[in-house]
Amino acid sequence: xxxxxxxxxxxxxxxxxxxxxxxxxxxxxxxxxxxxxxxxxxxxxxxxxxxxxxxxxxxxxxxxxxxxxxxxxxxxxxxxxxxxxxxxxxxxxxxxxxxxxxxxxxxxxxxxxxxxxxxxxxxxxxxxxxxxxxxxxxxxxxxxxxxxxxxxxxxxxxxxxxxxxxxxxxx
Numbered sequence: 087x088x089x090x091x092x093x094x095x096x097x098x099x100x101x102x103x104x105x106x107x108x109x110x111x112x113x114x115x116x117x118x119x120x121x122x123x124x125x126x127x128x129x130x131x132x133x134x135x136x137x138x139x140x141x142x143x144x145x146x147x148x149x150x151x152x153x154x155x156x157x158x159x160x161x162x163x164x165x166x167x168x169x170x171x172x173x174x175x176x177x178x179x180x181x182x183x184x185x186x187x188x189x190x191x192x193x194x195x196x197x198x199x200x201x202x203x204x205x206x207x208x209x210x211x212x213x214x215x216x217x218x219x220x221x222x223x224x225x226x227x228x229x230x231x232x233x234x235x236x237x238x239x240x241x242x243x244x245x246x247x248x249x250x251x252x253x254x255x256x257x
Contacts, residue, residue, distance in 0.1 A: 096174055099181040107185045113195040114178070115170055122203065127151045154206045175203060179211035191216075
């Protein structure tokens with residue numbers, strides 16, 4: 087029996103039982119960001135250890151030290167929604183690992199820019215990266231385009247602007 091759930095992946099995934107799913111296919115927010123961030127809590131960790139403050143906060147600082155993420159206030163694709171934080175991705179991949187059957191797959195539709203973030207949290211959760219499939223946006227030449235004539239016209243125009251001559255003779 088095939089069951090397909092539709093909704094917010096970050097919410098749906100928490101309600102599923104362990105080892106219950108064959109495939110997770112999601113189109114998460116793209117997490118475009120020019121700068122990925124890391125949290126550096128090293129100084130705070132050293133201060134707590136030196137002052138013998140072994141508490142929950144210390145363990146939380148150690149656990150979150152140097153994790154990859156996106157800036158908190160960054161907007162995603164075309165500024166339409168808030169970027170998920172590194173914590174969102176950590177929960178998503180840990181929960182995905184928990185609910186997938188042995189040999190299951192996570193298939194994420196996204197852009198190459200988000201790949202490093204996805205790969206980072208997936209590998210931290212126990213996944214092995216198997217394949218990346220890329221959809222390339224491209225434009226082909228029109229079938230009737232004569233590339234050599236097109237280039238000649240562009241070169242003639244550029245040379246005419248530089249030299250002032252009306253006609254260029256090709257040898």
